[in-house]
Amino acid sequence: MQADRYKVHDIEAVIDRLQVVEDRKERLSTSLQTALKMGNGLVLVAKNDDHEAFPYSKHLMDAETGLSYEEPSPNAFSFNSPYGMCPTCTGLGYVNKVDMEKVIPDDTKSINEQGIVPFGEVRDNWMFQQIRAVAKKYKFSFTTPVKAISKEALDVLLHGSKEEQFKMQVNGNNYEFAFEGLVNLLDRWYNDTSSEKIRQWAEEFMTVDTCNTCQGARLKTESLHFKIAEKILQNFLIWIWGH
Numbered sequence: 001m002q003a004d005r006y007k008v009h010d011i012e013a014v015i016d017r018l019q020v021v022e023d024r025k026e027r028l029s030t031s032l033q034t035a036l037k038m039g040n041g042l043v044l045v046a047k048n049d050d051h052e053a054f055p056y057s058k059h060l061m062d063a064e065t066g067l068s069y070e071e072p073s074p075n076a077f078s079f080n081s082p083y084g085m086c087p088t089c090t091g092l093g094y095v096n097k098v099d100m101e102k103v104i105p106d107d108t109k110s111i112n113e114q115g116i117v118p119f120g121e122v123r124d125n126w127m128f129q130q131i132r133a134v135a136k137k138y139k140f141s142f143t144t145p146v147k148a149i150s151k152e153a154l155d156v157l158l159h160g161s162k163e164e165q166f167k168m169q170v171n172g173n174n175y176e177f178a179f180e181g182l183v184n185l186l187d188r189w190y191n192d193t194s195s196e197k198i199r200q201w202a203e204e205f206m207t208v209d210t211c212n213t214c215q216g217a218r219l220k221t222e223s224l225h226f227k228i229a230e231k232i233l234q235n236f237l238i239w240i241w242g243h
């Protein structure tokens, strides 16, 4: 059979056609085993009349959606292990989130008066050149009290712009840029482990909150899908395995 080598193919092979009756049990069993072997644990059973196919799998996977699970191991139920921990909070169950009360403690102050605290004192640097371009586009100034800056503009300052919608000129060169947003900057600086000083500074504007990915359960999503009597298996199987 010729198959285009640059395309991904689903190749199905018919292993057997048979009527399911009592005295063909042996043949049915052998054919299924052959099919599972050829299909690496996946088999389709099709009806003879309308060819409607039903997928079955030997693996821990949903044959319809393709969502698969690794074989459960003790590590998968430990939030201390990279195999089990929630990747968002690294198994802590909580995350540090930017706290707006700490970022803008007094919204009657302007950017010049450090109304948006993490921006700090106005300087002539790259970041303030960007903030100036945002201010120009949204028609506010560095003396506008933060509470008088439009919701749309404040949202860009805090959460960033999706597209490169701002223009600025630096040393005669034109730049078009997307503003990263203060919250994203703080998150990035906080998670940047290369400088403990920067991390500690960013942490001043953060507050502890339950992890949204695992809802505080500390395990990765796949592990949380394993349940006994509707209970998740957080560090529980380790105990069984260990005793």
Ligand SMILES: [Zn+2]
Pocket: 086, 087, 088, 089, 090, 091, 092, 093, 094, 211, 212, 213, 214, 215, 216, 217, 218, 219
């Ligand atoms: Zn989590």
